[in-house]
Amino acid sequence: MNASKACFWLAQSGAEAGKLNKLLDIFTPLEVWDRFDSEPKLREFFGAKQYGLLAEWHTEEKIDERLRALKQKGIGVMTREGDKMPERLKQREVCPPLVLYYRGDPDLLSGDCLAVVGTRHASRFGAEAAQALIPDLVRGGLTVASGLATGIDAYALRAALDSGGRPISVLASGLDMPSPVANIKLFEEVCARGVAVSEYPPDRNATKYTFVERNRLISGLSLGVLIVEAPEKSGALITADYALEQGREVFAVPGNITSSACKGSNALLKEGAIITLRADDVLAQLGFQRALKAETAVEIPEELRPIVRLLEKGEAHFDAMCEALRKKPYELAPQLTMLEIMGLIVKRPNNYYDVKK
Numbered sequence: 001m002n003a004s005k006a007c008f009w010l011a012q013s014g015a016e017a018g019k020l021n022k023l024l025d026i027f028t029p030l031e032v033w034d035r036f037d038s039e040p041k042l043r044e045f046f047g048a049k050q051y052g053l054l055a056e057w058h059t060e061e062k063i064d065e066r067l068r069a070l071k072q073k074g075i076g077v078m079t080r081e082g083d084k085m086p087e088r089l090k091q092r093e094v095c096p097p098l099v100l101y102y103r104g105d106p107d108l109l110s111g112d113c114l115a116v117v118g119t120r121h122a123s124r125f126g127a128e129a130a131q132a133l134i135p136d137l138v139r140g141g142l143t144v145a146s147g148l149a150t151g152i153d154a155y156a157l158r159a160a161l162d163s164g165g166r167p168i169s170v171l172a173s174g175l176d177m178p179s180p181v182a183n184i185k186l187f188e189e190v191c192a193r194g195v196a197v198s199e200y201p202p203d204r205n206a207t208k209y210t211f212v213e214r215n216r217l218i219s220g221l222s223l224g225v226l227i228v229e230a231p232e233k234s235g236a237l238i239t240a241d242y243a244l245e246q247g248r249e250v251f252a253v254p255g256n257i258t259s260s261a262c263k264g265s266n267a268l269l270k271e272g273a274i275i276t277l278r279a280d281d282v283l284a285q286l287g288f289q290r291a292l293k294a295e296t297a298v299e300i301p302e303e304l305r306p307i308v309r310l311l312e313k314g315e316a317h318f319d320a321m322c323e324a325l326r327k328k329p330y331e332l333a334p335q336l337t338m339l340e341i342m343g344l345i346v347k348r349p350n351n352y353y354d355v356k357k
Helices: 003-011 017-024 029-035 040-056 060-072 106-110 124-139 152-162 181-193 208-220 235-246 260-270 279-285 302-312 318-325 329-341
Strands: 076-079 099-104 113-117 143-146 168-170 195-198 224-227 249-252 345-348 352-355
Touching: 003 017, 003 029, 003 060, 003 076, 003 099, 017 029, 060 076, 099 106, 099 181, 106 195, 113 124, 113 152, 113 208, 113 235, 124 143, 124 152, 124 279, 124 329, 143 152, 152 181, 168 181, 168 208, 181 195, 208 235, 224 235, 224 260, 224 279, 235 249, 235 260, 249 260, 249 279, 302 318, 302 329, 302 345, 302 352, 318 329, 318 352, 329 345
Parallel strands: 113 143, 113 224, 143 168, 168 195, 224 249
Antiparallel strands: 076 099, 099 195, 345 352
């Protein structure tokens, strides 16, 4: 028995990471293994159910058999005591997982990652913002990390894949139970070209609690967290809170002030998150020097083209644009933000706009 196997054995108890980390503040995994049958306090610590599970697995033969079975299914295992576990996840503020199960390339987990998260109910603005920002983030050298939920998570992973990136998906379920069903194909693509990870056994279903617990790993893996679009009560905001606790940077895309889907991300900006209109806003803050190839032509959505045509005639004030385009301020503002994100226009002092020269 070695320390890594003992760590894997402890995880079979099903106890949450916080509880197990408290135990490992006192004992090493090998000490728990060796004292398991003789230390009454361990039975009291785990309780009958968790202690029973550990007793069932308390042979090295069973541990080896389990590891071989996982390998045959294409699932790798890394532990807190092994050399594959990313150093960022060993940080105390992250509440380190004892075990990570993975499919794909585990080396990506130790690279320069940026978490990109947001609402499951993404608006067209949120989808387009993710799709506009991520290609340059990938070309700038960042690996995109996200969940697997519908909405911003899925848009972020898809944009990363389509940009030649090798993204990371962190699951709130086991790797044999990815959800939602609508994103199974996306999950398989991430496994083939990037990596999918989970701290839960492969046959574990997601719960409300595991989604929250999972979010600390998304931020923990990353240099920073980018919130694209999030309402006031959102898992994305929980991820942002974890990021602050872990000392990570928090970025947010400004959204429509009248949209409930953007209230959370706009509140983050008010509280000091770094405003993100272009990939360079993230790359510069994280110390990356972007070396992009020549810009390719940008496909402008049909509804945004009249704005560009108007500004091609010359600089214009926001109010004058509302009048000329027959748009309400709350309609025009997010469209201008989108064009800024796409790098097509710039905002001048006193609420004037112009095409980018």
